[in-house]
Amino acid sequence: MATAKTKKKPVKKASKKVSKLKASPSSRIANNKSKIAPYKPKKNEKYMSVAMKKHFIAVLLLWKEHLKEEMKKTFDHLKTKGETYADPVDRASQEEEFAFELRTRDRERKLTHKIAISIEKIKQDDYGWCDSCGDEIGIKRLEARPTATHCIHCKTLDEIKEKQLSG
Secondary structure, three states: OOOOOOOOOOOOOOOOOOOOOOOOHHHHHHHHOOOOOOOOOOOOOOOOOHHHHHHHHHHHHHHHHHHHHHHHHHHHHHHHOOOOOOOHHHHHHHHHHHHHHHHHHHHHHHHHHHHHHHHHHHHOOOOOEOOOOOOEOOHHHHHHOOOOOOOHHHHHHHHHHHHHHHO
């Protein structure tokens, strides 16, 4: 019995899936109009030096401005899209859309308040220090969340306690 020889084709390796990391507020603010590079401390630079404070004030102000623009867009959208639909399903869909937008903007309003508090803390030389233990929050954590008020250790402990209490 004769068997036909077939050439084996090389197998392609599966391509790696690259997961996108969430960009820090300083790198994603204002729809890429103006990016602020993450702060890179100089060798032997004191924590929360004048340069660091200026950097975080710029990040916070730009973030606050971006949020204000988004709130204005929502307000304009709600004004212009305020059509009355005869169909109850269309009306319900529109109301749900508006409710979702308003919840999002409420979260952003609260965030704007946290930004204002953070700016005030910078002015009082209290920014960048953990409210619980008094240690440094850390540059990387502040880049990721400029309104952070706890170091990663204290925040983790708070989350564990909250999880245990809730169930």
